[in-house]
Amino acid sequence: MQSVLEWQAGTLTAVRPETKQTKSFTFALPKWMVHKAGQHYDVRLTAPDGYQTERSYSIASPPERVGELELTVERITDGEVSPYLHDVLVPGDQLEVRGPIGGYFVWDVALGGPLLLVGGGSGVVPLMAMLRHRAAQHATLPARLLYSSRSVEDVIYRDELDGLARSDGAFEVFYTFTRQPPTGWTGYRRRIDAAMLGEVIKPFDKRARVYVCGPTLLVEAVANALVQMQLPIEHIRTERFGPTGT
C-alpha cells in the first residue's frame, strides 16, 4: 500500500503570484492521494553535499482537484526553503514532497458548521482549502472568514474571496488591516481582539466550528477569547505558523 510518508517527485506545472511575498505553486503528483482540507505536505530539499532540510506547507487546493497539489508559500527572507521555491524553481522542475499529513487541523463538509475561519497572513492558506472544498461540494452551511493582514496588498486570494462572497449568500469575508487600511476603508483596522471576534461569531454563537491559523500571538489571542466565550474546546482547532507576522 502506498504510504503518505513516501517521498515522491512532484513536477511544477504552474506558478501564480498572489502578493509581493507569496506565490502559489501547482505540482502534478505521480502518486497523488486524496487529502482533507487543512492538511499539509512536507517539502524536502537536498543539497549536492547531501545536506537535507524539510518544511511543511499547507495545501491550498481542495481535495476535489485530483492529481494536483497547490501550495501557497510566503517568501521568508533568510529562509532555507521558501526563497528556493520563489526564486529558483521554474515549471518543469521537480520537487520532493510527501503527504498529505495531519489529522488535527482538518475540516470537511461532513463535519458541518457553521464554520468560522480566522486567519492571519499566510495562515489563510489551509482555510482557503476548506472554503474551496466547501464550494466544490456546493455546501450551503454558513461560513465566515475573519482575515487579518498588514495592508490590502498583503491579502492573499482577495479576488477569489470577494467573488465567493458575492456569489454565495452563506459566505461572508471580514478583513482587518493592522498597518495600512486602504483609503476610505470603513471596516476593521486593528489586530483581531475579543470584541471583533464576538461581532463576527455572533450569528453562529456557540455552535460555531472554529479554525484558527496564523502567527502564534494571533492564535493565542483568538483561542483564549473563544474559550472565554465558552465555546466547546473540541470545536476549536488551531495551527500556529512560524515567524510570519500579520
Next chain:
Amino acid sequence: MDNDEGDMNTALMVDGNAVAGQLEQIFGRDMTMTVARCAGCARDAPMGALMAFIRGPGVVLRCPACQNAIARIVETPTAIYLEARGAAYLRMAPQP
C-alpha cells in the same frame, strides 16, 4: 532566559502539526489527534496542539498550559531518539 531569547523562541514557535510527518514516521500512524497528558500539570492536549520548537538540532514539544517539555526528538544519521518523560501518557484510538 533573557527577554530577547524569550521573544525569539516565541516567534519561532509552531505547533505539533508541523512535525506530524516526523511523528507519523516514528509511530506509523497519524499522531496529531493523539492526546498527550502532561506529566507536569496533567492537562490533556492533542499532539497537534502542543507547542513545537523545531529550529534547533532536534524537536521539543511542550505543554500549551504549563510549557513543560512533553517530548524531545533527535535524529542522528543512525538512530532516532524520542525522550518523552514529560508525558504521563499518550492516548490514541485503536487502529482500524
